[in-house]
Amino acid sequence: MGRIFFGKFGKDKPEQIEEKFYAAGPEGNPWYGGIKPGDYVFPIFNSKINVLWKVKGYGEKPNKIHKEDNWVVLFDEVHIFEEPVSVQKFIKYPYFEYDINLLNKISKATMGCGFFEIKLSPNAPDNPTRYNFQYERKIFITLENTAIDTKENDINIIINRETQIVGIKIYQNGAWHPYFPLQNLYNEKNPTKYSLNQLLKYAQEDIAPNKEKYIKSVLSELEDKGYFIVDNPIQLYDNILVGRRKTPRTSSVNDISNPREGEDLEHDDVEEHLEELEEYKKYADLLEFSPNLILYGPPGTGKTYATKKIIECFETKRNGKYVKFDTVLKEERVKFVTFHQSYSYEEFIEGIRPQLSNEDNTDLKYKIEDGILKEFVESASTQLLKADIHSNDIQLIRDSSKVWKVSLGHRSSDDVYNECKTKKVIAVGWLSNQDLTNFSYEDIFTSLNKERSYDEPEPLQDASSLDNLVNQMSIGDIILVYDGPTTIRDIAIVKGDYKYNPKMIYPHTREVAWLKEFEEPVDIFELNGRKKLTLKTVYELPRISISDILKLVHVEDKEKQHVSSNDIKPYYLIIDEINRGNISKIFGELITLIEKDKRNNVSVTLPYSKKSFTIPENLYIIGTMNTADRSIAMLDTALRRRFAFLEVEPDPTIFIKPYLNISARVNHSIELDKLLDALNKKIQKHLDRDHRIGHAYFMDIITLEDLYKTWYYKILPLLMEYFYQDFETIKEIIGSKFLDEYGNIHYLSIKPNNNQYTEFEQAIMAIYTEK
Known part of the structure; x- marks a missing residue:
């Protein structure tokens, strides 16, 4: 008999399954895994196995997959399974020997190889067409000396009271024997053998919540019952048998397309x-097609x-390497907001806020404050500015950078201005014989006050200007050099701290980089909220934003500068429950600006600040919408026209996708995919598709107790809300055992009894087994 393999076929190449071939070039290519004519292959497609193939041979077949040549391996179909076999069920076939192929490579991306041999136990059936995948082995984790009900080829991982693995055994011929394939794999992966308690501690330290939950579930079941039933062997391997995972290495997409043969990727976060x-x-x-996207679906x-x-x-495609969401979050390129009925324009765009402006909290003033969207637009515009100007100095600009007006000398003479331009500094006079390092505002004011004559006013403005230069200004701030009441001469970036330079005309300086030197003075009256510049030497311009600076940089450009899309980092605004807010009220006049062709091209004047405002091209808006709360048909028309909509449906198949490392079964009895599918078909029949139940309710379930809590404290209350007081309809959906005749919830037992299944298990399974 030929050898047995499983083959991994990508969803993006369905023609290989339909036409029974695999394209990787001539025979001998590592992707073929050494398969030869006469070998058997179980092709895995979309996390399932539907057929058994036999290798026919290598030959040429025109295809679009392997562009270098037409060489492929061809297969004959020798068996079709009555029901598709999930990967989780396939792994538990009792005559397969457990190794790295079945416990790791079958569920992870494997670079450079698409076929892996399955090792068989000596008593395996001779003909693979006779394999019965309805016959599954059980895998237990038990405390020493715990009695369990077993059958042939079941596996037991034995734990002592210190939660250390002390043995791995297989039940054969009426007795337990050492199971060397799994024991050897465990020894290989664990030079240092950790107890379950130690692994739990490391999972908490490493911030690995899924591993932490799994180990906690195992320990809880061991304490309560003395044993734990493993429903997903891959979970067992990843969370316990592999020991403590090391820090993952990084890899690029180029590495992925040019991989190393048969590389073990269990520690590679990318793959x-x-x-x-x-x-x-x-x-x-x-999202690339439309920068405004709404995901809608049931809860x-x-x-x-x-x-x-x-x-x-999106980031992985743009960067050519895998980028974790947490990385984008740490770069502050993601912002979350949740809409609700009272959410307003003032919170989202800008509004007037009261502010106490003196130490005694008695002087009430009103200030215009930016909302979440406007703040985030500034962040995105800052990045655009950095991408637009290729200079190391531009990287000094921060989201929090301030903009300052600075006068360099007198209008009657350009001596100070020219010296500053040459030496790449900004400079202020007064107190020319004193180094102001470590001077506070009070120190500066006192020194200036000593120099004034008795009939001169107090030097409040001059002291404030010097204090702004010495203490308030920061590296990365932006300088607008004064020309006249409405115009500026240059733009600079602050590069250094305050420095006293007595050899200069004006000795109090800061190093700058000249960002833009205008040929003619540029008017900023509109950008400054229609406010004129004053003669004060140094003061902040809070109305001028980073997006305004971006406009000023290009004010003299005859043609729009082209910036490589790779240089522009995207910013993502995630609006949860977008349909719960009053869109017209929240977005106001800005709803037009979010359209793809309006970004960076069309602006509006904001009602409070009187500033021109536009949406940058690198801002992406992703909204989520719960259809049980409000149907998509009831959405604001303006919103519908400017967003792309994509439905996210309940997905029962998610439980059998091996790469997600979740359980498809609970307690080796309840099949979650069938339960979810049955519930939603009945809900859709009695109500509508918008009120179906999402798969996320069941994804964290590992033990029967997890399902019990989810069922009674999440699912049943949701159904009671959907079908308020209609207890008969609820009974038609879930059966009559969970509610009494008055609609009171009946809590069924999950304690084992003389039957194979508990009272709770029987009632749950009846939902999807009874017609």
Whole structure:
């Protein structure tokens, strides 16, 4: 008999499954994994196995996959399974020997190889067409000396009271024997053998919440029952048998397309995410098509989670290497906001806020404050400015950078101005014989006050100007050099701290980089909120924004400068529950500006600040919408026209996708995909599709107790809300055992009894087994 392999076929190449071939060039290419004519292959496609193939041979077949040549391996179909076999069920076939192929490579992206041999136990059936995948082995984790109900080829991982693994055994011929394949793999992966308690501690330290939850569930079940039933062997391997995962290395997309043969990627964070990112590629492509995207669907379909994966996919495509969402978050390029019924324009764009402006809290003034969108636009515009000007100095600019008006000398003479331009500084006079390092405002004021004559006013303005230069200004701030009441001469970036330079005409200086030197003075009257500049030497211009500076930099350009898209970092505004807000009230006149062709091209004047405002091209808006709360048909027309909409539906198949490392079964009995599918078909029949239940409700479930809590404290209350007081309809959906005749909830037992299943398990399984 030929050898047995599993083969991994990408969803993006369905023609290989339909036409029974695999394209990787001539025989001998590492991608073929050494398969030869006569070998058997279980092709995995979309996390399932539908057929068994036999290698026919190598030959030429025209295809679009392997562009260098037409060489492929061809297969014959020798068996079709009555029901598709999930990867999780496939792994638990009792005659497969556990190794790195079945516990790791089958679920992770494997670079340079698409086929992996399966090792068989000595008593395996001779003909693979006779494999019965309905027959599954059980895998237990048990405390020493715990009695469990077992059958042939079941596996037991034995734990002592110190939570250390002390043995791995297989049940054969009526007795337990050492199971060397899994024991050897465990020894290989664990030079240092950690207890479960130690692994839990490391999971908490390493901020690995999924591993932490899994180990906690195991320890809880061991304490309560003395055993834990493993429903997903891949979870067992990843969370316990592999020990403590080391810091993942990074890799680029180029590495991925030119991989090393058969590389073990279990510790490679990049490849572990690649297959999942493929699921979100269409979302990211849609975001590229429309910078405004709304994900809508019933509660619990993972819309907020999807926004993070869309961003990862979008960033990975743009950078040529995998970029984690947390990386984008740390760069402060993501901002979250949740809309609600009372959310307003003033919170989102800008508004007037009362402010107490003196130490006694008695002087009330009103100040215009930016909202979330306007603040984030400034951040995105700052990045655009950095991408637009290729200079190391431009990187000094921060989102919090201030803009200052500075006068250099007198209008009657350019001596100070020219000296500053030559020496790349800004400079202020007064107190020319004193180094003001470590001087406070009070010190500066006192020194100036001593120099004035008795009939002169107090030097408040001059002291403030000097204090601004010496103490208030920061590296990365922007300087606008005064020309006249409405015009400026140059733009600079502050590069250095205050420095006393007695050899200069004006000795109090800061080093700057000249960002823009205008041929003719430029008018900033409109940008400054229609306010004229004063004669005060140094003061902040709070009305001038970074986006205004970006406009000023190009004011003399005859043609729009082209900036490489690779230099422009995207910024993402995630609006949760976007349909709960009053869109017309929140966006106001800005709803027009978010359109793709209006960005950077069309501006409006804001009502409070009287400033011109536009949306930059590198700002992406992703909204989420719960259809159970409000139907998409009821959405504001202006919103519908300016956003692309993508439905995120409940996905029962998510539980059998091996790369997600979640359980498809609970307690080796309840099949979550069938439960979710049955519930939603019944809800859709009695209500509508907008009120279906999302898969996220069940994704964290590991134990029967987890399901019990989810069912009674999340699912049933949701159904009671959907079908208020209509207890008969609820019973038609979930059966009659969970509610009494008055609609009171009946809490079924999850304690084992003489039957194979608990009372709770039987009632849950009846939802999807009874017609």
